[in-house]
Amino acid sequence: MTQLATAVPRRRSVSLWREMRRNWVAYAYIAPFFILFAIFGAFPILFSLYLSFQQWNGISPIQFVGLENYARLLADRLFWLSLWNTVFIGVIAHIPILFGALVLAFIVNSSLIRWKQFYRAAYFLPVVTAPVAVALVFGTLYGVRFGLINWVLTTVGLPAIDWWGGTGQWIKPAIIILFIWRWLGWNMIIYLAGIQGINPELYEVAAIDGASLRQVFFHITLPLLRPIILFTLVLSTVGAMTIFDEPYMLVGVTGGANNAGLTTALYLYNNAFQFAHFGYASAIAYVVSAIIVLVSVFNIRVFGRSQTEA
């Protein structure tokens, strides 16, 4: 046995290769994904890591600059502002999104509601609506002089909102409202799938025992949804740190007054595609990725651990 064990690593690689050759048809079938991933996923990821240590305007020869891009980031007021904007918008928007989605999923799933399919579709609709249409509709809602919201406000005697002016104090709320509207239904559908995966017998038992709706929600639905909640938290972290569409639609590439709507993704886009600073933009991308990984690991630790205890 000991003799065999020493020979294992080599034998395994040889036999793996042989296995692959024998089953090459199967590998050929799954190859398209890996080939596409290598070209459109792995290559850009690795290339932008390389680029983050270079200076490159997209056309001229690439120049190695070491850690200069990262050093510049630390001193860049706009980068830190964009990071603060992103975290602020992400955190504030996701509180109602995640809680709201959970409650909505519970309600839409409950046997007391009629026309469930209609509500599910209605809440999910924003996710599949084209951004151009969203931009038009919200442009009309948020109009300063001819906007629907301001019309309602002035009709009931309140002052109109100067959405884009002043110190930019209304820009973040405008983005947050749009963000909530767009992503509430998405999370609701994920929670709904999770809720439907819970054994219905548990609910029946709870009903027999005379548990209230509130008790059912907090003692059955919520604990059993923990892995799903973890999943949405990780997705939300990624979504929050890469917010782009919403500020781009509402305030454009600069982020509006005082750069109040300048998110990190917008700043990255600006640097790469407006100013052709591809190296610097890649450094931004890697810092954002690092933050996402850190937050996700934290989430997994917190939620993952308590689940194993349970």
Place this chain on the structure above:
Amino acid sequence: MLHRSLFSTAGRLGLFKLLALLVILASLAACAPAAAPSSGAAGSEPTTITVWGWPAADVAFESFTADFEAKYPDIKLDVQMMPTADEHTKLLAALAAGTGAPDVAMIEINNIDKFVAKGGLVNLLDEPFNAGVYEKDMVPYKWAQATTPDGRLVAFPWDIGPSTFFYRRDLLEQAGLPSDPESVTKLMSTWPGFIDVATKLTDPAKQRWAINAASDIVYSNYGHRNFFDADWNCVVNNERAVQLLTYAQQARAAGIDAKVATWGPEWQTMLGNDSIAIQLGGAWFGGFLKGWLKPEGVDWTGKWGVVEVPEDPGQNWGGSFMAIPEQSEKKDAAWKFIEYALANKDAQNKMFAAVDYFPAYIPAFDDPLYKEADPFFGGQETRALWVDIANKIKPFITTPMDAQAEQIFMSWVNKALDENLDPQQAMNDACVEIDQQTAGDKAEALKLREQSK
């Protein structure tokens, strides 16, 4: 049994060899048709050149395509239109990748600095293009904009945008003001005069404002240019910029601007329902008013007038270029097209008549077209006015850092307006930030400039 033996053959050959063979075959197949026309270019085979641009360039090209094809029967055009921003992003990507670029690409004034000072585009001063012979025929600042720090010409001038204020004659009359261009020019010959007229026009109770954004007062003198001096030091904190910002703040205080961003849906609505009386724009804006901005069922004929920008009328907003990527295999045909379209009085004026793109080619101005009264503008000779303004435009300084500088500059202008900051301090702060953010690009471009000396 056939498939069995096929599989085993493949097995023997080895998957990777098979794949490699497929790749080679595929690339051969892809190369073959591309190689054929270039080898037979001397013959009668027609050459198709790909032209990238954005609307309404397609309409502009159509106005002379028949003449062009009569002169060059062996050149065919494949015109591909896309949104302006997409076109520039795609072009940058194609140049970086070294493949996929068109034979002729349009480049807009806002984006030209992204391409100047970099490789990827043909130097049109070289043989066989010799574009240098047209330098004396082009509006000088336009030529300078497409010239790299080391003296190459990477794009050929198409059109310019002599800036004017477009105003609603009927709305001025309603406010008890004269509406003929001569009187309005006189009233608005200074910025305080402009603000005075604007104040009389504005009536928020009737949902009416003179202009959409007070920042236009500054922007009128600073669109894509003059952010730096000849040594590329930031100069937007100079007396002129601070003075204009002060006027803009006075305009904001007087409440004459609707505080609505240009180009948004709300802005378009307000132009359509008489809520904005005056709008800054290049000559091309006239084409917008006649076209997509005009609300349905409204006849604007005779309702608009055009006057020059107060105090320093020689101003420009917008305009574009055409360039040939290095990777094009049909550079000769591409240059023939550019030369025909842009260094040609007849084609330039046909495009001008079709879409209001004002020629950068000076000989084109000597044409009866420029004396014509335009009924849309109440019979005003607007084209003669724009020629006059084009002649007044002083040489100005453009740099490879302009796109970023303009974004920072206008952010500070808006901040100074919204928060009523001290104008001098705001412009000083703008310069600090511009210098900081553009330092890398500046160093790179300066190196290029030094190398050529």
